[in-house]
Amino acid sequence: MSTYRLNSLLAPNSVALVGASPRSGSVGRAIINNIRASRFEGPFGVVNSRYREIGGIPTVRRLSELPFVPELVVVTTPAPTVPEIVAEAGQLGSAGAIIISAGLGHGAGSLAEAADRAARASHMRLIGPNCLGILMPTINLNASFAAHMPRAGNLALISQSGAIATGMVDWAAHRNVGFSGIISVGDQLDVDIADLLDFFALDTETKAILMYIEAIKDARKFMSAARAAARVKPVVVVKSGRMAQGARAAATHTGALAGSDAVYDAAFRRAGILRVFDLRELFDCAQTLSRVKVSAGKRLAILTNGGGIGVLAVDRLVELGGIPAALDPIVRQRLDAVLPATWSGSNPVDIIGDADPARYAAALEILLEDGDSDAVLVMNVQTAIADSGAVATAVTRAVDADRRKHADSAKPALAVWVGGDENISRTFADAGIPDFPTEDDAVRGFMHLVHHREVVESLAAVPPSLAHEFVPDVAAARRIVESAVAEGRGWLGPIEAMGVLNAYGIAGVPTRAAADVEEAAAHAQALFVQGATIVLKVLSRDISHKSDVGGVVLNLTSVDAVRAAARSILANAKAKRPDARIDGFMVQPMILRPKARELILGIASDPTFGSVIVFGHGGTAVEVINDKALALPPLDLRLARDLVERTRVSRLLRAYRDVPPVKQDEIPLTLVKLAQLAADIPEIGELDLNPLLADETGVLTVDARIAVGPPVRKFVGTGNANFAVRPYPSQWLRHLELKDNWRIMVRPIRPDDETPIYGFLRHVTKEDLRLRFFAATKPLSHEFIVRLTQLDYARAMAFVAFDEATDEMVGVVRIHSDSIYETGEYAILVRSDLKGRGLGWRLMQLIIEYARSEGLKFIAGDVLAENTVMLAMCRDLGFEIVGDPVERDICHVRLAL
Secondary structure, eight states, rough: TTTHHHHHSSSSSSSEEESSSSTOOOHHHHHHHHHTTTOOOOOOEOOOOOSSETTOOOOOOOSSGGGSSSSSEESSSSSGGGGHHHHHHHHHOOOEEEOOOOOOSSSSTTEEEHHHHHHHTTTOOOEOOOOOOOGGGGGGGEEEOOOOOEEEEEEEEEEHHHHHHHHHHHHHHHTTTEEEEEETTTOOEEEEEEEEHHHHHHHHTTEEEEESSSSOOOOHHHHHHHHHTTTSEEEEEEHHHHHTSSOOOOHHHHHHOHHHHHHHHHHHHHHEEEEEEEOOOHHHHHHHHHHOOSSSSSSEEEESSSSHHHHHHHHHHTTOOOOOOOOOHHHHHHHHHHHHHSSSSSSSOOTTTTOOOOHHHHHHHHHOOTTTTTTTEEEEOOOOOOOHHHHHHHHHEEEEEEEHHGGGGGEEEEEEEEEEOOHHHHHHHHHOOEEESHHHHHHHHHHHHHHHHHHHHHHHSSOOOOOOOOOOOOOHHHHHHHOOOOOOOOSOHHHHHHHHHHHOOBBBBBOOOEEEHHHHHHHHHHHHHHOOOOOEEEEOOOSSSSGGOOEEEEEOOOHHHHHHHHHHHHHHHHHOOOSSSOOEEEEOOOOOTTTTTTEEEEEEEEETTTTEEEEOOOTHHHHHHHEEEEEOSOOOHHHHHHHHHSGGGGGGGOBBBBOOOOOTTTTHHHHHHHHHHHHTTTTTEEEEOOOEEEEEEEEEEEEEEEEOOOOOOOOOOOSSTSSSSOOOOOOEEEEEEGGGGGGEEEEOOGGHHHHHHHHHHSOOOHHHHHHSSSSOOOOOOOHHHHHHHOTTTTTTEEEEEETTTTOOOOEEEEEEEESSSSEEEEEEEEGGGGTTSSSSHHHHHHHHHHHHHOOSSEEEEETTTOOHHHHHHHTTTTTEEOOOOOTTTTTEEEEEE
């Protein structure tokens, strides 16, 4: 249900507590004390049938006896009573409840299901059960049993652990860090992490979102919300259970490599979330994000009175991908004028152990003004010569002066005071300067800023067009797979597997199947005539890794050698796998590519995130080498290139010594093809290309295994059932014929439509733009167009129309659903010189058809009263039209679906 009524839960006007207790140490008593201590300003009522008053507050027996209807109800009663309390609250008109109580169970017939059913009947929202509660400092509400109330600030925390939430509160109390909200989600019966990401993404009080996650329940919903939030503010996650599931037994190398945590890591990367690996790093990240703006780049200037710690900082910076800022000669001259002759002369700027406050301030002022750096890290090692506290004060004054001088463009500053006391930490906290205990923590903090900027840029980047457009033969591949599934087989045969790859333009070694020794000899004889050397492999659907059973023999040069190898393979296979069915042999020409790299590419299936694409160093020792990277499909070339670059083997793909580089983009293109294959044929559960040989001539699959079966319908909605990121909905492509034989192609919008949109807008008059946007428009920026073209198809849709004769964009219609996926708001624009030819009508019909297929109940929109053409079309399509009682120049239009 997303953000529906969440504001009433997280910023209620009135609160009631059901299950209060006078007993010291009880949850109910702790929550009463916390709500009172936080000075919540709205009405607060207490419900308890056994006591007339608790803690000086009069009680009532039931919610209905309160003199007001509580907008939020906090429940701490025993589990069996919870559904009835939720039902009563809903009947009274409460917006939501926080269920602190545990023990409601899960699934059909449970108390949790009964509570959820009662809430949905009255459109209530629920947080919990089994949660700590909520802490909302900005409205003075502590509806939790946490020990402390944090100060108001700009960080939001969403936590699956109450203990982690209270730990963050305690940490923040000592560091002057504040929160816009802390939510313990508990069992996520209704309100989940994705809902809260949507809420805090739009919350103007929140500058960054922190999360503690143990497991994701709805991967597609989570990915959709996370990608939307990460576009507008930093989202940071720490996830537990990284080692709980290591490499698992799997039928393919790809499946073995796709461990649970590696898939989560790929999901966080795809969503634009910054991942940290422990609470200390989460604390440091919180401190950085709450106090400084995102860095403009990755160049860091370092100011220190200790050379050793400065070098350590540079080492860590380079290791994490940052850049030590270079000192321009003019900047060096300015530093020469204020520093002793013995200063380092380079970055790190070591101003010597006797540096006093004035020296620090003078050098820092110069570095803050320097345009060749993006941030400054100031470090101090305490000595008996200079007062570290006084130095800290001088630093804060210099930073404050720079902020006042440059306002929004001030450079971020960070601090490390080795051995600094609480007074120094407070000095930096009051000045809004993040300070860290070590140089390692500070550099990591800086790189968090860098990575967020890179995430935003990446999410706004226009993907490149495919270097080689490919049109797969989907029908041919589907026939092969569906035939195997219909026969109840779990694996494609080697010839079938190569047939599927060929249908998607993925080259493979020519393979012939032989039922027995003599047929293998006959196939080999035909290849010998062509001058080939032979590879013989066991053919068995029960043997996943042929080399493990001695099922592969290389470099065969005669028919007799082939016969002998076949008999040896049979003997080995029967000895090591007596239970395996042996279907015969695979006969292949020996591929001699001495400078080729052995790679693995594949598709794996994760129980949470569905299909996953794997790339890495291939060969028989693939699990031992464990050089791999994962990505969630769908992929474009940019995402595929990033996947390749995240492996160590990527360095071997470049030229070195007498080895030429691998053909440009052949590997990323193959990964894109695999992702498309996974999208088109969800019956493919796992796929293994190992090894795939890559060199200057291209790529070639030596061995392929494809596991098939009935598709798992994991995710709700159209598109591939196995993708956590909803893929491009190609099934909505349409060819239309309008008046005067005008032929139009309509398809869902793509990220690479930015250029056609600019061309389209040149043919739209200022008046038509005013009618569309309700105001005179300035030239649309790249950032604005990116938001129009890079859609999350799980939330919105836009269809663009092209003239088939000229390939020019001629119209666009879009729809965006509300938070409960009930009503979609539409907008439409047609080229001004092509109006009146029926295009607008057909686009509206298409978007109505799409909305119905998505299960929306209504389409709605706002239309200027003077836009009589649009209002007439809406009337003809069956829309209800109502004037706005306040803004009389606007009409509301709505169509029931």
